Amino acid sequence: MPEGDTIYRAATVLRRALAGRVVTGFDVVAPKITLAASQRRIVGGTVKSVESNGKHLMITFKTDGEDVVLHTHMRMTGMWHVYRPGERWWFKPSDARVVITTDEYVAPCQTPPVVELMTARELALHPVVPELGPDVIADGFDVVEALRRLQAAPERDIATALLDQRTVSGIGNEIKNETLFLSRVWPWTRVADLDDDSLRHVLDVARDLLRRNREGGPRRTRFALDRRQLVWVQERTGKPCYECGAPIAWGNHPGEFRRSYYCPGCQRQVERSVLSPLG
Numbered sequence: 001m002p003e004g005d006t007i008y009r010a011a012t013v014l015r016r017a018l019a020g021r022v023v024t025g026f027d028v029v030a031p032k033i034t035l036a037a038s039q040r041r042i043v044g045g046t047v048k049s050v051e052s053n054g055k056h057l058m059i060t061f062k063t064d065g066e067d068v069v070l071h072t073h074m075r076m077t078g079m080w081h082v083y084r085p086g087e088r089w090w091f092k093p094s095d096a097r098v099v100i101t102t103d104e105y106v107a108p109c110q111t112p113p114v115v116e117l118m119t120a121r122e123l124a125l126h127p128v129v130p131e132l133g134p135d136v137i138a139d140g141f142d143v144v145e146a147l148r149r150l151q152a153a154p155e156r157d158i159a160t161a162l163l164d165q166r167t168v169s170g171i172g173n174e175i176k177n178e179t180l181f182l183s184r185v186w187p188w189t190r191v192a193d194l195d196d197d198s199l200r201h202v203l204d205v206a207r208d209l210l211r212r213n214r215e216g217g218p219r220r221t222r223f224a225l226d227r228r229q230l231v232w233v234q235e236r237t238g239k240p241c242y243e244c245g246a247p248i249a250w251g252n253h254p255g256e257f258r259r260s261y262y263c264p265g266c267q268r269q270v271e272r273s274v275l276s277p278l279g
């Protein structure tokens with residue numbers, strides 16, 4: 001499932017293939033998009049930049065008018081591919097929703113749930129993209145701002161907070177679950193019950209996992225010798241914890257369809273600290 005690491009990698013590959021190149025073809029087959037004018041302008045323009053923020057990917061085209069931005073978001077499915085012209089694709093061409101063509105490379109996007117084309121000015125008014133929290137995988141990750149956004153909603157549980165892309169951007173469910181296991185934090189712990197150092201540690205672990213996975217291959221959060229044992233808790237319900245042997249469990253969060261997998265032995269519920277009035 002695409003998380004921030006997957007999209008970061010896709011952006012890197014697309015940037016290498018496309019940045020600075022002249023666009024010779026631009027085709028979009030997306031139900032909700034009408035873009036005849038922008039589409040015409042993109043052909044003959046150049047690819048100015050390819051950027052990711054969390055799970056969002058933005059390709060900016062320099063045209064003879066305003067810059068035009070293609071925004072894609074993969075949710076559970078969908079992926080960008082890069083091929084040489086004439087090379088056989090790894091998926092059905094009828095599943096392509098966007099195809100960017102240059103003389104050197106062809107970049108189709110397979111079944112992205114979100115495809116939007118807009119000007120740079122329209123992007124600033126977008127309902128989601130400008131609201132994204134600091135990108136956990138980015139070189140310049142702003143941990144102070146991430147802490148501020150986490151602590152702005154202290155009553156939320158940490159698992160729900162980490163998945164909220166307006167709080168921090170790029171963490172999906174698997175990285176969230178593995179991060180909380182490695183941090184030894186019970187997923188239903190309120191943000192208010194974690195001090196600054198604990199929250200920073202959680203963010204550090206998530207960042208480390210995302211960055212270790214940005215080069216590709218199956219996602220790993222466990223770096224043991226046995227390469228079949230890639231993760232600690234994700235979808236390991238009932239199997240013994242690699243640390244303590246307790247069976248891995250799962251549970252839900254209010255209003256959230258994504259489950260938390262956790263080890264009841266390693267990630268214990270901490271009693272809420274009670275301030276003594278006598279101090």
Ligand SMILES: [Zn+2]
Pocket residue numbers: 241242243244245246263264265266267
């Ligand atoms: Zn355990």
